[in-house]
Amino acid sequence: MHGRVKIKSTAQQEEEKRKEREKKLKVYVAVRDACFSKRKEGIWDDEALQLTQQLLSSNPDFATLWNYRREILMHLETVKDEDEVQKIYVAELSFLESCLKINPKSYGSWYHREWVSLRLPRPDWARELSLCDRCLSLDDRNFHCWDYRRMVVKMSAVPVDQELQFTDRLIGSNFSNYSSWHYRSTLLPLLHPVSPEPSSPCRKPPPTSSPPSPQTHSHRVCEEQLLKEYELVQNAFFTDPNDQSAWFYYRWLLGRAEREEMISCVYVSRDEERVAVAFSRPVNALSVGLLLVLDGQPQRVEWRSVHPRFKHSPVWICDFAPGTISDISNEHNLTVHWTEKPTRRDCALYTGRTESYCRDSATDQELFRSELSVEKTSVLQSELHSCNQLQELEPLNKWCLLTIILLMRALDPLGYEKETLDHFQTLRDVDTMRSEYYSDLCSKFMIENTIMKMEYAEVRVFSISDKKLTTLCHLDQLLLVTHINLSSNQLQRLPLEFAMLQCLEVLEAENNSLENLEGLYHLPKLEEVSLKNNKISTLADLQPLASCPKLKCLDLRGNPVTQIANLESELSELLPSVTDLLL
Amino acid sequence: MMYSRGSLVDLLIKSNVSRYAEFKNVSRILTYRHDNVEQVPCSRADVFASRQLSVVEKRKLMRFLTSCVEDTEEQQAYNGRPYLEFLRDQQLGDNLQHFLVHSIAMVTEDTPTEAGLASTRHFLRCLGRYGNTPFLFPVYGLGEIPQCFCRMCAVFGGIYCLRHSVHCVIVDQESNRCKAVIDIRGQRISCSHFVVEDGYVAAERKKVATPTRFISRAVLITDGSVLPTDSEQQVSMVTLPPIAAGSPSVKMVELCPSTMTCPPGTYLVHLTCQSTGSAYQDLSPLVTRMFHTPESHDQGKRPSVLWCLYFNMVDGSAVDCHNLPSNVHVCSGPDGELGHEHAITQAESIFRKILPQEEFCPPAPNPEDIIYDADTAEGDVLSRQTEE
The missing domain is CATH 3.30.519.10 (Guanine Nucleotide Dissociation Inhibitor, domain 2)
Structure with a gap:
């Protein structure tokens, strides 16, 4: 053929394609109907296998057909011998491979593969593992494959160190991969657990005996390995500081230890004949087996959280039967047992005292410093140094700034307070989309610092004015506070958790943007409230105050609510205990 | 060696000639200094995995590689001044300067900044298209590439006469056109165009750069x-x-x-x-x-x-031929460059001279779209070029 090549025109091609498609559709629909009717009749034969295969090989996402196929296969299992079943399932696996080529993210295909693999009389897990590796080399973020691979690894008991090498490989080829980093975080604690004796070097598989004590952290990794991980992840974030996955892994590496569960404070008040108990985490006191013993006698009391909306809360209260501890000349010994843990805390109420408490303070527990784990200071210091280096090169990188803040907090929260505030300001500027998040986080850290300062000073006065607070938190730590000063911040509400301030007598909250006072709920000792220059606009906003029996002074100057006619008389009706009202 | 975004790769893709060839990625870039062979980190994964670079160098390199893609006034200020000077002023350090000059830009230390940047960018543009380096290598060697084009040509009717190398050409004095060639067996083959490698052209008709490169x-x-x-x-x-x-x-x-x-x-x-x-x-x-x-x-x-x-x-790029019949077209031999830009440009310009109306290497149609009809044989434009 020496002629010039003749090529079909586009119209011709289109027409042919259209016809081709039509033909295909006709066949597809016919086969589909055949499959459905066979299934309806309960026919489980080879022809049905073939028909479903024909459809699934062009459309592997047809879930009903996979179901039908499973029904057929389960039937065949009952009528064929093991060798034949093996053969059928092996063929099924190779068919599935062709389906995965059509759609590597087909839910149906991956699910079916798992189903087949688990039913295969003699599975070849090594082959499955290499299939996963091939899939992941084509798309290292195919989560279907990751899921399937997890099953394969579990079934074939691949050694942990081999899996760690696998993550090395994936991270090496592309470190923007949450799956790999996360997988690493699950493998490392298995491979290099923190040894119970702090000085001993890394040991391989975890000792089977002696479960780690609550103070050691079972999901932590020994320090020697941690240092290697720091190096690895630093390589990643120095290479690309805008990639989040490495930063998140870094956060995990530096991550906090699980808090020990304990009763952190018991407070007893003679006046109210009430006990308040604070826990290290929110609990449901009704279900954790809480037992109150007074002078050796178990008490039948009703525990309640500080607000009916809290099913779980770090603070729980209960009242004694009237007259139980009211006589000031009596001494009482209280014990709160957390029978489920088990742990307990004692508290003695001496003669002549109206209240008493016993607690571990936040500073005792290094509560806020251990936001990052209890690494050696030198390690954290060198991490901070690296991050500062990076920050010099990339002064506006938010991940770096945030990590620096966290490291500073782990090292010396009060000493680095000024730098922390500066970095937060930069963060708000460079990442305006998340400026509220940074403001809230900054508020949290400022509150932590203030709690520490208060505890060092051994006072029950919490004063945090003019710190741009946007939110309140750690209120369970303020159970014993009698005076709180929140003035000149940017608070919009006193949240329900505020009701945990069971000892509060004086609240100063001038110059905020408060419009919601729902947290001023049944505060038994609250006497004085200053809400000058806020945004309280309706009488209903003041309703919660009615639940505070001892409220005497209330300053509402500079609030829109003062514009309401008859306010004074309305208020005297709503808050009859108030004698000193400023409007 | 081929740049993965070079004109040869583009042409292979466009013309479907690529279907006859297979390629392997060049898997790494190495350099030699202080009597040591070192791997040059050029992709993101390389930089991450590199053991020679400190983390700060890693950051500096990545930042340079991402920022140099854009034209800046700062760069223009260095026009005409050596690339090395520009790099030095970027505070990159010796390691990175070496990598950037010799292995990434692949220039010399006195190459002007604008040229150095241009080749750095070309390198970066090629990176990641097919792998972690900018280069492809055809399996079985570079000789495959002309073969693949020949094969495509043969599929659509080109004829190859092996072992018939050209002995002489017959030129019509009046029109100064080549009428035919005589092969070494004495066979006369008429032609309307004659494409030949420069090795066949007599020395007096060649203008070679002096001194010869x-x-x-x-x-x-x-x-x-x-x-x-x-x-x-x-x-x-x-x-x-x-x-x-x-x-x-x-x-x-x-x-x-x-x-x-x-x-x-x-x-x-x-x-x-x-x-x-x-x-x-x-x-x-x-x-x-x-x-x-x-x-x-x-x-x-x-x-x-x-x-x-x-x-x-x-050096093929340094040869120029003159005083040749108007329908004789000379292809130059290989040059010292890494890519094949010169060969592709030359092939296209020869094609344009011969067939100004036709598209150069159009996409070959799919086999199923070809109409086989023996009666409509006409024209022999595509088929009558014999090439050495």
């Missing part, structure tokens, strides 16, 4: 890689900066057996540079240092050279 080349077969790794199947591009002042910078390609160019257990190595002396003078000092040869003094752990060949050839 030559390329020095060496081909070695060795028993190991210059930088062994776990994987034996590495295809390496090695950039070798001048070993002494005045000596040329050398480009070396090391091919593993899976490129189908050498038997298992061996490596095929090509070294190329602009000649300053004979190929042996230019390249053997380097070979002696990097490999174990009979001339090597010590017995260090280096791969041994099993076979070697040194030769010089004229």
Whole structure:
């Protein structure tokens, strides 16, 4: 053929394609109907296998057909011998491979593969593992494959160190991969657990005996390995500081230890004949087996959280039967047992005292410093140094700034307070989309610092004015506070958790943007409230105050609510205990 | 060696000629300094995994590589001044400067900044298209590429007469056109155009740059890689900066057996540079240092050279022909460049002269779209070019 090549025109091609498609559709629909009717009749034969295969090989996402196929296969299992079943399932696996080529993210295909693999009389897990590796080399973020691979690894008991090498490989080829980093975080604690004796070097598989004590952290990794991980992840974030996955892994590496569960404070008040108990985490006191013993006698009391909306809360209260501890000349010994843990805390109420408490303070527990784990200071210091280096090169990188803040907090929260505030300001500027998040986080850290300062000073006065607070938190730590000063911040509400301030007598909250006072709920000792220059606009906003029996002074100057006619008389009706009202 | 975003790759894709070829990624870029072969980190994954760079260098390199893609006033201020100076002022440090000048831009230290930046950008544009380096290598060797084009041509009717090399041409004095060629067997083949390699053109009709530019080349077969790794199947591009002042910078390609160019257990190595002396003078000092040869003094752990060949050839890009019949078109031989830009441009311009109305290397139709109809044979435009 020496002629010039003749090529079909586009119209011709289109027409042919259209016809081709039509033909295909006709066949597809016919086969589909055949499959459905066979299934309806309960026919489980080879022809049905073939028909479903024909459809699934062009459309592997047809879930009903996979179901039908499973029904057929389960039937065949009952009528064929093991060798034949093996053969059928092996063929099924190779068919599935062709389906995965059509759609590597087909839910149906991956699910079916798992189903087949688990039913295969003699599975070849090594082959499955290499299939996963091939899939992941084509798309290292195919989560279907990751899921399937997890099953394969579990079934074939691949050694942990081999899996760690696998993550090395994936991270090496592309470190923007949450799956790999996360997988690493699950493998490392298995491979290099923190040894119970702090000085001993890394040991391989975890000792089977002696479960780690609550103070050691079972999901932590020994320090020697941690240092290697720091190096690895630093390589990643120095290479690309805008990639989040490495930063998140870094956060995990530096991550906090699980808090020990304990009763952190018991407070007893003679006046109210009430006990308040604070826990290290929110609990449901009704279900954790809480037992109150007074002078050796178990008490039948009703525990309640500080607000009916809290099913779980770090603070729980209960009242004694009237007259139980009211006589000031009596001494009482209280014990709160957390029978489920088990742990307990004692508290003695001496003669002549109206209240008493016993607690571990936040500073005792290094509560806020251990936001990052209890690494050696030198390690954290060198991490901070690296991050500062990076920050010099990339002064506006938010991940770096945030990590620096966290490291500073782990090292010396009060000493680095000024730098922390500066970095937060930069963060708000460079990442305006998340400026509220940074403001809230900054508020949290400022509150932590203030709690520490208060505890060092051994006072029950919490004063945090003019710190741009946007939110309140750690209120369970303020159970014993009698005076709180929140003035000149940017608070919009006193949240329900505020009701945990069971000892509060004086609240100063001038110059905020408060419009919601729902947290001023049944505060038994609250006497004085200053809400000058806020945004309280309706009488209903003041309703919660009615639940505070001892409220005497209330300053509402500079609030829109003062514009309401008859306010004074309305208020005297709503808050009859108030004698000193400023409007 | 092909740039993965070079005009050759584009042409292979556009014309569907690529269906006849297979390629391997060049898997790593190496360089040689302080008597050591080092891997050049050029992709993100390389930078991450590199053990030679400190984390701060990593950041600086990544930042430079991402920022240099854009034209800035700062860069323009360095126009005409050496690229090395520009890099030095970027506070990159010796390591990174070396990598950037010799292995990424693949220029010399006195190359002007604008040229250095241009080739750095070209390198970066090519990166990641097919792999972690900017280069592709055709399996079975570069000789495959012309074969693939010939094959496509043959499929659509081109005729090849093997062992009929051209003995002389018949030129019509009046029109100054080539009418026919006579092959070495005396057969006369009429032609309307005659495309020929410059080696056939008599010296007096060639205008060669003076002094003649030559390329020095060496081909070695060795028993190991210059930088062994776990994987034996590495295809390496090695950039070798001048070993002494005045000596040329050398480009070396090391091919593993899976490129189908050498038997298992061996490596095929090509070294190329602009000649300053004979190929042996230019390249053997380097070979002696990097490999174990009979001339090597010590017995260090280096791969041994099993076979070697040194030769010089004229730099094809420096040849120009004149006084030729108007329908005789000359293709120049290989040049010292890495890509094939010159060959592609030349092929296209010759094609334009012969067939100004036709598209150059149009996409070949799919086999099912071709109408086979023997009666409509007409025209023989595509089919009558015999090529050497």
